[in-house]
Amino acid sequence: MAATVSDTLLDWYDKHARELPWRARPGVPPTDPYRVWLSEVMLQQTTVAAVKPYFAAFTMRWPDVAALAAAPEEEVMAAWAGLGYYSRARNLVKAAREVAALGRFPDTEAGLRALPGLGDYTAAAVAAIAFGRRAVVVDANVERVVARLFAIDTPLPAARKAIRERTDAVTPDSRAGDFAQAMMDLGATICTPREPRCLLCPLSETCEGRRTGEPTRFPVKPARKAKPQRRGTAFWIEREGSVWLVRREGEGMLAGMRALPDDGWTARADGTDAAPLEGPWTDIGAVRHGFTHADLELAVRRIETASTPPGEGEWWPIESLDGAGLPTLFAKAARLVLA
Structure with a gap:
């Protein structure tokens, strides 16, 4: 099933990939890890639509990591205003300064994870998308796709171990970056939270969640706690x-x-x-x-x-x-x- 999933999804991505300002065309490796990293940090807990104008403004004002590293933190914080989760902006400056001191971006998951603000997901995404490394990339969209694809009925967050293992099993050795972005696009445009468009999904024939007749049941969410x-x-x-x-x-x-x-x-x-x-x-x-x-x-x-x-x-x-x-x-x- 693993080869079927990856081959089918990559074929779909070649035809239907979203055009995003930080993204290379399918099959073309990115030439600038700065843009990949910046977009992934901005996209943490934020929508693509909200990020696009900020990404354009940042890359116009600070076109490379050296320019961002030289920027006063208060200017970066002011430019970030409205994106929320402001610790990301502080870590963005810290990471840019570390990369500038190194002279280049680390090109492995371990090296990227050592930078401020880069957790497992962001390090894996940048390693795969910017450097072509085989990495297991699991964001909220991928989590939903994989939970449905394999009908994983363990409630979150306990299900995340199984979801990661299943994602690992279907991630190909080559084009891992395109595969990760294909999974993200599938979750964002087809395998959506409330009304998945199963008839248009390239993986519908192998989707165990669809076979249950209730794909929206996956991933199983825990009871929501009231916020103070x-x-x-x-x-x-x-x-x-x-x-x-x-x-x-x-x-x-x-x-x-x-x-x-x-x-x-x-x-x-x-x-x-x-x-x-x-x-x-x-x-x-x-x-x-x-x-x-x-x-x-x-x-x-x-x-x-x-x-x-x-x-x-x-x-x-x-x-x-x-x-x-x-x-x-x-x-x-x-x-x-x-x-």
């Missing part, structure tokens, strides 16, 4: 057409990003509602935002002042606030104030 609900407050401090922005500290959520001052909320605890200045604050409303480990309701309060708040920060012209690189949460708060 957190509350916090953001403070819009305005003076003469500018707003006070701070740089978030530490290694936690949104660390290193420009933001409105807030009351210290975290994914583990509500904020204190303590304002950075005394005065006649106006309640503007609230915005909601979902993080991986918690959902947040962020109240927004506004004040006009002639004073400079305590601590480090900067006055940013409101008319050019789009250039501040605010993360999505604080961009929502700003839009609420300015509406």
